[in-house]
Amino acid sequence: MTGxxxxxxxxxxxxxxxxxxxxxxxxxxxxMKRRDGLLVPLSExxxxxxxxxxxxxxxxxxxxxxxxxxxxxxxxxxxxxxxxEDAGDLWALERTxxxxxxxxxxxxxxxxxxxxxxxxxxxxALVDRARGGEIRExxxxxxxTVDGQTTAHVVTDRLAGTGVSLSRLAHGVPVGGExxxxxxxxxxxxxxxxxxx
Numbered sequence: 001m002t003g004x005x006x007x008x009x010x011x012x013x014x015x016x017x018x019x020x021x022x023x024x025x026x027x028x029x030x031x032m033k034r035r036d037g038l039l040v041p042l043s044e045x046x047x048x049x050x051x052x053x054x055x056x057x058x059x060x061x062x063x064x065x066x067x068x069x070x071x072x073x074x075x076x077x078x079x080x081x082x083x084x085e086d087a088g089d090l091w092a093l094e095r096t097x098x099x100x101x102x103x104x105x106x107x108x109x110x111x112x113x114x115x116x117x118x119x120x121x122x123x124x125a126l127v128d129r130a131r132g133g134e135i136r137e138x139x140x141x142x143x144x145t146v147d148g149q150t151t152a153h154v155v156t157d158r159l160a161g162t163g164v165s166l167s168r169l170a171h172g173v174p175v176g177g178e179x180x181x182x183x184x185x186x187x188x189x190x191x192x193x194x195x196x197x
Contacts, residue, residue, distance in 0.1 A: 070102065078101075109151040121151070
């Protein structure tokens with residue numbers, strides 16, 4: 001029905017999160033209809049990004065600078081490090097503009113099902129950073145999943161003896177959330193994490 005170039009583009013786009021074959025086909029059709037205004041600039045931007053974007057050797061963020069923009073910012077609080085699973089989580093926290101410390105990207109979570117062990121993550125690099133002497137607090141901002149919590153426990157064990165205080169993000173009722181729509185786990189976490197009013 002289409003040439004191999006279009007089929008290859010559809011297959012590649014279908015591998016992106018949130019896109020299946022049908023959505024990828026619609027996206028490719030949209031790109032083809034807007035070749036000069038969208039397809040060509042997008043392909044140029046992707047080629048430039050593939051050439052320029054690197055993993056920060058300090059924190060693991062993705063950026064065209066090395067060290068990344070966050071690590072190079074002299075106004076950041078260098079005594080606090082927020083540990084996240086991947087760069088997407090770092091970017092989500094940065095969008096809030098409420099955290100001014102540094103980050104450490106683990107590169108995922110532990111998962112026996114997917115064969116991801118402690119050596120596959122950057123836990124050792126985090127421990128080395130903690131032993132460097134400048135860090136006073138590490139915030140564990142890992143997802144509230146079984147794998148995320150397992151990873152948090154392993155990280156906590158590995159950081160024992162470094163003298164760095166550990167904290168984690170609060171769990172519970174989201175802002176604007178209605179109790180009737182929340183799952184049992186979220187409600188239980190909210191009850192356990194309650195505080196004076």
